[in-house]
Amino acid sequence: MQERLQKLTSMPVSVIWHENKTTYLSVKKERGKLFLRLHRLFFNAPTPVLEALIRYAMNRDDSARIVIKQMAHLHFSQTTVEADPLNPVGKVYNLQEIFNQVQEILPVTKVSIGWSNRSRQGSFRSITFGTFDKHRRQIRINSILDTDQVPLYFLKFIVYHEMLHAVCPTKMDATGRCLIHTAEFRRREKEFPQFEEAKEWEKKSLTFFKKRKSHGRP
Ligand SMILES: [Zn+2]
Numbered sequence: 001m002q003e004r005l006q007k008l009t010s011m012p013v014s015v016i017w018h019e020n021k022t023t024y025l026s027v028k029k030e031r032g033k034l035f036l037r038l039h040r041l042f043f044n045a046p047t048p049v050l051e052a053l054i055r056y057a058m059n060r061d062d063s064a065r066i067v068i069k070q071m072a073h074l075h076f077s078q079t080t081v082e083a084d085p086l087n088p089v090g091k092v093y094n095l096q097e098i099f100n101q102v103q104e105i106l107p108v109t110k111v112s113i114g115w116s117n118r119s120r121q122g123s124f125r126s127i128t129f130g131t132f133d134k135h136r137r138q139i140r141i142n143s144i145l146d147t148d149q150v151p152l153y154f155l156k157f158i159v160y161h162e163m164l165h166a167v168c169p170t171k172m173d174a175t176g177r178c179l180i181h182t183a184e185f186r187r188r189e190k191e192f193p194q195f196e197e198a199k200e201w202e203k204k205s206l207t208f209f210k211k212r213k214s215h216g217r218p
Contacts, residue, residue: 019040
């Protein structure tokens, strides 16, 4: 592989492989040598992708960047990894029961669900109510919602939204940007029976959640 890359440039190339998916490519040019840290996904990459790697590494070529991102997108959308089990049983709500109810209007396969304990640091402006991890096919719901002050239909809506991520594929636009909430996604999101009520409740409740969060009681 290193030899295949080396053939594409006159600059000496040194490659280190890794499995860290957040930075699948990093480049350093030092003392006339090109140092690449590459994710394993590029290990058997076809030549046009290798050319793109080199073009990007040498002069930050934009079209090369898109090819690389597309390759990574393709790879990560096809791989699933072994997942730790999640706990769906909360103090008030059982997410598995809610999930099963939503399944009747939105069937998904091989998806698990549970409460997330990790209270994310960050601004109070945005609260992540739920996430869908497509590699583990897991939905995590913020335990801030595990209270009887949250109506069932709202929690159902959050679960529905995350389940929709399991059936609505992400798209990549012409600039290589990944679109998660596509037009198709937004259209189907509105099909949730209590969509308007849920959105309305979300607006009203945001102040309440921000207070709880800032007091550190998730
Ligand atoms: Zn979303």
